[in-house]
Amino acid sequence: MDAFLDGFAVVAQPDTLFYCLIGVLIGMLIGVLPGLGPAATMAILLPIVVTVGDPIAGVIMMAGVYYGAQYGGTITSVLLRIPGEASSVVTVFDGFALAKQGKAGTALGIAAIGSFVGATLSIIALSLTAPLVASWAVDFGPPEYAALALLGVLLVATIGSGSKLKALIAAAIGLLLATVGKDQFSGAERFTFGSMELSQGIDFVVVAMGLFGVSEILHNLEERHGKPHVPAKVANVWPSRKELKEASPAIGRGSVIGFFLGVLPGGGAVMSSLAAYATEKRVSKHPEEFGRGSIKGVAAPETANNAAATSSFIPLLTLGIPANASMAMLFAALLVLGITPSPALVEENPELFWGVVNSMYIGNVFLLLLSIPLVGIFVRILRVRPAILAPITALITILGAYTLNNSTFDIFLMIAFGIVGYLMKKAGFEPGPMVLAFVLGSILENNVRRSLIIFDGDPTGFVTDSISGPILAVFVLVALWPVARALLDRRQRRTSLSESTPREDSLR
C-alpha cells in the first residue's frame, strides 16, 4: 500500500506530470493523424527517452503515447471514416453513421467517457492483480522464462493480422537477427562478417526505428497522396443522460472484455474491440440498429480497446514479456534505461512500477479533458495535411538515431532496416513480429541455453518442469490451432460444396 501511494508521489512531481502530459498529447495527436501508429512513434521516440534522463518520466511518457493513441484513433474513425488505429476499426461502423446523422459530437463524447471508464477500471484491476502475478512469477528460473518468451513470440506472431505463416517467418528471422554479434557464452562472433560495429550486436533501438519508424514513413509517402480530409461537423460533445444510460451497460461489459483479452499477448486491443462489439450486438434486443448509428456500437469497442490497452501492461510489468509491438517498444525503452523488466520489478523498482501504473490514472484524466472540452482542437488538426508532417517525423527519426551513439553508422543501419521493413510490407510481411522477436531474442536464447545446462543437456526437462511444461503445452495448442482450423474449414467446405471460393481468413 505504501509503495502504491509513493507511486502517486512520483507522479505528482511537476516534471513527471509534464512528461505524462506530453506523452498523452503525442499519443492523441498520432492517433488523430492517420499514418504513424503508436509502435512506430514509440520507436522514433526511444532516443529521446534516453536523453530525458529520468527513467520513470521517460517510461511514463512512452506509456502515455500508447494509451493516448487509443483515444485519438476514435476521432478519425467517427469523423473521417478512417480508423486512426486498428483497434478503432469497428468504431467506424456506428461512429460514422452517427456522424452522418449530425451526432458526431455524441459519438465522440460517449467514446471518450467509455474510454475513460474502461481504462480506469482496467488500471484498478491491474493495480490489484499485477503484484500478485509478479509475486507468483518471481521464482521463475531459466526454463520458465524460455517458455514464456517463446510463447510471447508465438502469440504475437499468430494473433496479429495477416498471414500467420509469414508472421512466424518474420519472427524467426527476428530471433536469428538477435544472434548477430558476440556470443555471450563463448565470446565467438556470429554473423558479423568482420564488422567492428556489428560485433557489438545490433542495437534494438536502431532495428525498431528502422522497421517501424522509417518503413512506415516511406510507406506513407507512397500511399497517401493528396487525399482530401473533410471532417464532419462536431457539436454538443456532452451526451445526454438518456444516452449515457443507454451506453452504460455496454461500457461495463466492454471494460470486462477488454481487461481480460488485453492481458493475452497479441492483438489485445484489436480483438477486444471486435469481441465487445459482437457481444453488444448479440445481447441487444435490436441488433438491426448496429451499423446504423447505435450508441452502444461506439461505446463498447472504444471502452474495450482502452481497457485492453491498459491491461496489456500486465504481462510486461509482471513477467517481463511484452504483449504487443507497442509494449515491445516500452520493453526496449526500459532496457535502454538499464532496467530489465521481470517479475522482480515490483519489488526492486517499486517507484518505477507504481509510478508508471499510477501515471495512467492521471494520464486518462488528461485524455478525458483533451477529448471532451478540448476536442475541437483535435478536430481542427485533422485538416493538417500528412505531407507537412512527413519531413518532421523523418528529421526526428534521423537525428534521433544519430544521437544514440553520435555516429552515422546507426543512421545507415536504421535506413537499411527501414528499406527492409518497406519491402517486407510490399511482400505482405508484417514487421511487428520481427521486432518483437528481435527484442526477446537474446532473452530467449540465454534462457534456453542456461536451462539446457541446468537440465544437463536433456531437453525433456522443459516439458517435465511444473511451470514451463504447461506453458509449452499452451504454445503447442496455439501453434496447432490455425492448422486444425484450416483442416476443419476445408472439410466443412468439401461437405457443403456450396462455395467454390476458398475462404481466406479475414483478420488473422
Add this chain to the structure above:
Amino acid sequence: MSDERTPTRSTGSDILEELEAEVAETLAEERLPSGGPAYQVVGALVALSIGIGGMVLALDYGLDNLRRPGPGLWPFVTATVVAVLSAVLLVVGRKLEDSEAFSRASVLPAVGVLTFIGFALVLPTLGFEIPALVLCVIWLRFLGGESWRSTVIISLATVAAFYLLFLYGLKIPLPHLF
C-alpha cells in the same frame, strides 16, 4: 487479409466472424492493389535463402551438443525454422493477396531513402541545419506536392524548432554550423 466476401454470411452463425469480414473489407478499401504470385514467390525465396544462409554459417560457428550448446546451435535452430517455414510458404502461399504492387508512386519512397542517405553523409561535415532544410524542401515540395509558399514557411519553421529543441531544449550536441 483479403477483400473476398466470406461465405459464412450465408450461415449467419457467428456475428464475430461476420464482423471480422466487414472490418477486413473496410481495411481493404485503404490498401494498394496486390502484387500477385510473383511477389509471394520472391518473398518466400528471400526468406528461404536467409534461412539456408543462416544454417550454413551457424554450422561453421559450431553446434557442439545439448549439454554444452555451442555458439552456432541456437542460430542453427532458428535458421532451420526460417528455412522450413519459408519452404512451406513457397508451396502454399502463392495465392495470398497481402502483397502490394509497386507503382509509379513507389518512386517517392525511393527518393525519400536517397534524402535520408544524403543527410547522413553530409551531417558530420555540414552540420544539421542546411541538410535538414534541403530535406524539408524536397519532402514538402517534390514528395508532398505542397506550394512553394508553404514549403518555405514550414521548412524554416521546422529547422528553427529542431535547432531550439535539440541544442537548447534537450541539450543534445548535434553537429551544427551556426
